[in-house]
Amino acid sequence: MAREDDARSAEKAHVPALPTLRAQQRDMRSRLRAGFRTRHELLVWSHVAAAISVGRVPDSWFSDLINDQWTVAACLDSHAKRERLCGDTAPSPSEARTERTRIIQDVLSPAFQKAVDVIRAQSNDFTDEQDGVRHVDRQRFIAMRPRLHQRVVDQHQALREPFGESGVQSQADAVEWADEVAYAASGHLPRDFTSRVCNPMSQWWTALANEQTTVLDSMLAEDVLPAWNSALRTASSNAEELASGTVESSSGGNLS
Amino acid sequence: MLDVVQDPEYLYEWLSGLEASNIEKTREVKNDRRRHSIGENLVRHMEMTPFPKLLDRLERTADPVEGTPPHSAIRHPRAMLDAIIHTSDMDGFRLDFEDFSGLCDARKGVFEYLVDPDTSVDDSDLETTGGSDALIHGPMGRGKTTSVSTFIARWMEVNGEAVVWRGTPQRTEWLPFAPWAIVCLPEGVEYTVRLAPPEDGSGSVESDFEPIEVDLEDIVWRVERYEDLDDLNNNVLMSGAFHVVYPDPKFRGCERITQEASECPALEYTSVWEADRARHDPELDEKETTPTSHWWFSWLVHHNVNEKRSMRTTWVCDEASNLFKHHASNDNGGLSTKIDAVSQQYVDFRRNGLSFVLLTQKPREISWMIRKKMRWGVTLSGTDNPTGSDEIIGVRPPMNTEMTSDWKLGRGLFWTSGQYTEFGWDDLPRRYKVPGKLRIISPEVRRVSAK
Numbered sequence: 037m038a039r040e041d042d043a044r045s046a047e048k049a050h051v052p053a054l055p056t057l058r059a060q061q062r063d064m065r066s067r068l069r070a071g072f073r074t075r076h077e078l079l080v081w082s083h084v085a086a087a088i089s090v091g092r093v094p095d096s097w098f099s100d101l102i103n104d105q106w107t108v109a110a111c112l113d114s115h116a117k118r119e120r121l122c123g124d125t126a127p128s129p130s131e132a133r134t135e136r137t138r139i140i141q142d143v144l145s146p147a148f149q150k151a152v153d154v155i156r157a158q159s160n161d162f163t164d165e166q167d168g169v170r171h172v173d174r175q176r177f178i179a180m181r182p183r184l185h186q187r188v189v190d191q192h193q194a195l196r197e198p199f200g201e202s203g204v205q206s207q208a209d210a211v212e213w214a215d216e217v218a219y220a221a222s223g224h225l226p227r228d229f230t231s232r233v234c235n236p237m238s239q240w241w242t243a244l245a246n247e248q249t250t251v252l253d254s255m256l257a258e259d260v261l262p263a264w265n266s267a268l269r270t271a272s273s274n275a276e277e278l279a280s281g282t283v284e285s286s287s288g289g290n291l292s
Numbered sequence: 293m294l295d296v297v298q299d300p301e302y303l304y305e306w307l308s309g310l311e312a313s314n315i316e317k318t319r320e321v322k323n324d325r326r327r328h329s330i331g332e333n334l335v336r337h338m339e340m341t342p343f344p345k346l347l348d349r350l351e352r353t354a355d356p357v358e359g360t361p362p363h364s365a366i367r368h369p370r371a372m373l374d375a376i377i378h379t380s381d382m383d384g385f386r387l388d389f390e391d392f393s394g395l396c397d398a399r400k401g402v403f404e405y406l407v408d409p410d411t412s413v414d415d416s417d418l419e420t421t422g423g424s425d426a427l428i429h430g431p432m433g434r435g436k437t438t439s440v441s442t443f444i445a446r447w448m449e450v451n452g453e454a455v456v457w458r459g460t461p462q463r464t465e466w467l468p469f470a471p472w473a474i475v476c477l478p479e480g481v482e483y484t485v486r487l488a489p490p491e492d493g494s495g496s497v498e499s500d501f502e503p504i505e506v507d508l509e510d511i512v513w514r515v516e517r518y519e520d521l522d523d524l525n526n527n528v529l530m531s532g533a534f535h536v537v538y539p540d541p542k543f544r545g546c547e548r549i550t551q552e553a554s555e556c557p558a559l560e561y562t563s564v565w566e567a568d569r570a571r572h573d574p575e576l577d578e579k580e581t582t583p584t585s586h587w588w589f590s591w592l593v594h595h596n597v598n599e600k601r602s603m604r605t606t607w608v609c610d611e612a613s614n615l616f617k618h619h620a621s622n623d624n625g626g627l628s629t630k631i632d633a634v635s636q637q638y639v640d641f642r643r644n645g646l647s648f649v650l651l652t653q654k655p656r657e658i659s660w661m662i663r664k665k666m667r668w669g670v671t672l673s674g675t676d677n678p679t680g681s682d683e684i685i686g687v688r689p690p691m692n693t694e695m696t697s698d699w700k701l702g703r704g705l706f707w708t709s710g711q712y713t714e715f716g717w718d719d720l721p722r723r724y725k726v727p728g729k730l731r732i733i734s735p736e737v738r739r740v741s742a743k
Contacts, residue, residue, distance in 0.1 A: 287716065288353045288354060288355075288356055288363050288714070288716070289350065289353065289356075289363050289364065289365050289713065289714050289715040289716055290715070290716040290717065290718065291340075291346065291442050291443075291446065291715055291716065291717050292338075292339075292340045292341070292442055292716075292717045292718035
């Protein structure tokens, strides 16, 4: 149940429920300041941060964040948890606060600022020389791109799957999951990603089959999240994205 | 039915028998905010769903592409809802504080929908403050008039705004709304009103009848006279009501208004009487009569000059290419300069709450000076929707494939930059679709012109 709530709240951060991008960014910062219960929760949060910044966080950041024990410890919500992870070298409460502030200053703020710039720049095609569109930072879909938004949702679902109740139990499940991950990366993962994941000798397969959460988090941060981040960056730069696909004549949307 | 159509007296009786029951009890007439509005009255008579209920329905309607609710009109709110729901800075406060007191039920319902966290559209999704616009295009017989009638009812219902239909002597497509129409005619100009038979495609001459003279007051809600532009916009036009305005052939106030407007060339007008005088007075230079339709240019500019009254207004211009001619020259009463003047004033129209709705069969017959300022396009079935780099209006069409040409009647595409949505509309109730045409003509103007 706790995991379900966690997933729901993580997803909510980038679905239309939150009214403004700025509010979403504020929410992201406050969640970091409050601290996370687990490393996995931190990983999910970092993906949402990538989504809110439309792929403008550095690709290397996920691994720096998740694969550095001390940084992870600094982001956890209790000192006991920090000590379990780092023993005597665990960050003190004040060091933890300082580290989180550093992440906000060095990673989130520049990325979020770039995201706002991207959105503002892309809104120019529906402004004119005298009167711009207001509230360009208040959008329902991420970067005003519903398809980009859908890509984020696809990624989030793929991220949750190995950690869900049914998990990835068979090789067929693994193929299915790896394809979903690759699809959500829009070509930013190596073409052999699925075969690597499903190779019984691979570290991916071992971690998936044995539900080695920590190892999975680590590999996701190393390989998958950077690719997804690039995919979001590319998608948000594509101003040609359409609001919807070809519409057949239907009977919906009657205004009478 | 044919008997009725062929008998002018029956037709007259039908037309004058139509009524907008309870229109005299509306909030606009009684000046009582507890009452229903003229727009709500119109929507009910047209058997349309109240707009807040329509939003609920769209929330539950499957999107034509995704296959799941909500409908694309809700998923892509900038495509259509932004052009329908007009808000002001004051409304921004209302939404922030969720205080909707004094609003009519329909507008209140829409605002409650926008602030409800469980609905898909947030008030911040509707970016436009002030007026909007729409270039509605489609071939003859594909429902331009019926679709715009549906939109007019919605604009009146949701925004409580005045709608002004450009009256012309030949066209009375507004006739289904006659029981709600306030017909505004210039003071001191005589008009004859004739009811003409419907055009009969059968080729039988006998089935037609000669136009008969009728009393306009029997047919429409009210007939008002205006002295000049100030009088029309400050005293005669009624907030929340539907108006059919006939331009003043004497152009009273037209030149002065453009002299007062900033960033607007001084427009010149010559009435038929002035031209006639000049022709007969050797001391005066001969002048060419300005077409009466040019009055509209100054009427539009008046909205940006008027300091006495600021009223949300939607202007509906049927056959817009007759007024905003593509490749207009200055030979014809300075048409090019006048179109240029309106183009320069365009952004302020929106800011001053004036929405601009143009209807045409072929968008490219409308001057680019005007089209380039517009932000919403409405493509009706039976014609190709624009794609890619097509320059129809000032925003690039977001569609990359052709969709609308083989859609059935009563369907269309509403689009703006980056977003589009399909939509549909029902035919108006049969009893309001009176066959025949009203011709509202000034014999005096014709007589002087003929001289």
